Amino acid sequence: MREFGYQRASDVAGAVALLGADPDARFLGGGTNLVDLMKSGVERPARLVDIRQLPLDDIESTPGGGLRIGATVTNGDLAAHPEVRRRYPALAQAVLAGASGQLCNMATVGGNLLQRTRCGYFIDVTQPCNKRVPGSGCPAVEGEHRNHAILGASEHCVAVHPSDMAVALSAFDAVVHFETADGAGELPLPDFYLPMGESPHRETALPTGALITGISLPPAQVAASSRYRKVRDRASYAFAIGSVAAALDVRDGIVREARLALGAVASRPWRAVVAERVLTGAPAGPKTYAAAADAELAAARPLPHNAYKVTLVRNLVVAVLTELAEEAAR
Template identity: 75%
Template sequence: MKEFEYERAADVRSATALLAAEPEARFLGGGTNLVDLMKVGVEAPTRLVDVRGLPLDRIEVAEDGGLRIGATVTNSELAAHPEVRRRYPALAQAVLAGASGQLRNVATVGGNLLQRTRCGYFADLTQPCNKREPGSGCPAITGDHHNHAIFDWSQHCAATSPSDMAVALAAFDAVVSYETAETSGELPFAEFHRSVGDRPHADVALPPGALITGVSLPAAPVAAHSRYRKVRERASYAFANGSLAAALELREGTITEVRLAFGAVANRPWRARTAERALLGGPATAEAFAAAADAELAAATPLPRNGYKVPLIRNLVVSALTELAEEAAR
């Protein structure tokens, strides 16, 4: 591991000033992803700016009934919070599905959103990788891609986003707040992750040196009737082969509100808006759920060895929405 300096930030302003003065520095939250990448040489910051002591560790109910979640709230705190469990159960379930208990105890909300892909080529310095070294190539396209993207990939990169939390946040229209040394701003979650294109190394749309300060969830009554489902290759801690955040609201058997987002299918959480439009105002039947999933998945372009993700996601949609519809009918 390359030598680096360590500094504990006293406040948000000093933290962002440190990165403005030293672009090769990095913010340190729980370190569950960054430190691992430093150990293998993918990341080599000149300085770590520890932000865990900043006053960004609260979860508050907003006036509109939504939630404001501080960036240094740990994953364990988020999943256990009674208002998260009551208002956005799919978010709590996604966090619990995302890592072991030990990791959740230290990993932070802000760090979760910035974690890098778990593509094996990205972490292997003996292999080329456009996400790690722009212009070097993407061996996953013709190599091991069984768990890579089926949406929004390009010849430059087919890696997927590893975050479970982000899938639920995408379904509920979260907004990310940030600060830099010069300004502060917000990014709707739909704009937070960049499309792959020819710049796969640029994962998110944050400006340089930005510190995530929190995430806001707008009020969404439908979110109280939600769940998160994850398929993985082993029952213990593992990244998803496919996942789904779903929420459903019915009135006399007709769908009045629906939210769907897929995980492990693209370099970002995939909001299934085509499927949502197909379902809205229609019947809550397995046939309708399957047809909506098919409409969304018609745009998928699987690689030769990951086509299994298409029926996997289809089945997740039908199963989760059927369960939610049965609950609503009780």
């Protein structure tokens, strides 16, 4: 492991300035991903700027019923917050479905958004990997890709984004707020994560050196009737092989509004806009849910060992929407 310096930032401007002073520096949130990557040699920062003391650890209500979540709120505090559980239950469920209690108590919201892929070739520095070393190749395409992408992948990289939290945030139109030396900025989640394309090493549109300061969730009544369901190889402590965040408003047997996002299928949380269009205004029921899932998954381009994900995600979408509709009818 490379020797590194450590500094603790006490205000946002100071944190941005410290990072800007050293192109080899990284922000340190909970360290649950960054420190692992430093140990394996994937990340080799010269300096860590610890942001855990910044005053960004609040969750506040916004006018109209939305929420503003600070970047250093821990995953544990996010999942336990009564307004998160009441207004956006799928978000709390998604966070609880990820990692262990100990990790959730360390990990922060900003770090969760920026955690790196768990592709085995990416974390093994003896292997080529376009994401880690641009232009070196993608051995996963011909090799081990059982957990990899079925949507939006490119020949240059087929890795998936590992975050559960980001899938739920995507369903609720979250906006990421950040601070740079030039001032504050914001990016809606669909613009925050870049499509895979030819440059898999570029994962987000966050400007270089930007500090994520928080996330805002716009008010959404439908979000109160939402659910996150994750499928994984073992019951706990494992990343998703497929997941769904869904919200549904059914009245008089008709779907009035639907939100749907898929996880572990693409390099970023996959907002299922095609399925949402099929659902909206259609009669509620398994036929509609299956048609919506099929319409979304028509774009799937699975590899030989991950084609199972197409069926898995289809069944997951139908099951979760059915449960939400049944719950609302009670």
